[in-house]
């Protein structure tokens with residue numbers, strides 16, 4: 001695919017395997033990976049794609065993503081400076097900030113309120129888009145104002161309400177790109193904050209596999225827990241090629257080493273079909289699937 005000159009003035013790499021771009025560690029090749037280092041470059045990316053009617057995708061830390069095929073459309077991964085500014089209890093972090101590092105860094109400053117975020121991988125931008133959450137906390141309840149780029153390339157600062165977020169989604173899903181966000185924390189004791197984070201991490205170590213995964217593959221259906229439905233359908237440990245339903249947490253499907261995208265995808269579909277059969281319940285994907293052509297689920 002030929003791309004306009006305006007895009008090629010933004011830092012980019014060619015033919016990067018999704019193995020290196022995602023926590024799952026499998027998939028095709030990202031043909032065009034653009035990594036704007038300024039908001040201006042990110043704007044130029046979006047405006048140029050818009051002007052040339054080009055589809056594009058946005059990548060964060062790749063921790064919620066299954067890339068089944070090569071992706072030929074331009075992919076943008078923000079490489080903005082990792083900005084963290086704190087005034088009193090008010091924090092601004094840029095979207096490129098590592099999500100677990102953000103939780104650790106504010107804890108070091110004795111700021112409490114996002115201890116729950118410490119074990120969730122990826123970028124802050126991806127976490128805002130996904131309304132990432134754990135242990136009863138989620139971004140929708142914490143964030144106050146989001147700075148983002150619209151699909152027209154305009155930069156907007158939006159004061160957010162809880163209604164802008166939902167279970168593993170947010171208003172950003174409408175094609176907006178998070179550039180950063182403000183949120184208010186409370187002053188606390190750094191030792192106590194880190195102790196809480198240590199407890200959360202220890203729970204994760206006990207309940208989640210350590211191999212290559214994308215976290216929970218399916219959303220919890222209302223009033224139910226996807227992992228329990230999968231386990232009670234007898235699927236724990238089921239394997240297709242080198243893709244396996246974790247025996248520690250059934251909603252985690254693990255790439256055991258060199259699982260092929262098709263092994264992994266077949267396992268996802270198999271689990272969903274078996275759960276539908278056993279429980280009359282259609283599981284919805286929590287992970288995002290990138291595929292050309294679009295994968296049928």
Ligand SMILES: Cc1cc2nc3c(=O)[nH]c(=O)nc-3n(C[C@H](O)[C@H](O)[C@H](O)COP(=O)(O)OP(=O)(O)OC[C@H]3O[C@@H](n4cnc5c(N)ncnc54)[C@H](O)[C@@H]3O)c2cc1C
Nearest residue numbers: 060061062063064122123125126127129132133177178215
């Ligand atoms: C071991 C493990 C444990 C996990 N535990 C949890 C958990 O407890 N709770 C939880 O909620 N999730 C969990 N996850 C899933 C994942 O970490 C979160 O969804 C995370 O917030 C995704 O962020 P990311 O930067 O990796 O996004 P990516 O996977 O790169 O992208 C996810 C989505 O966000 C979009 N996106 C990325 N950056 C931006 C941006 N700047 N602006 C707009 N959209 C953007 C992408 O286009 C895509 O739609 C876990 C994953 C793993 C591997």
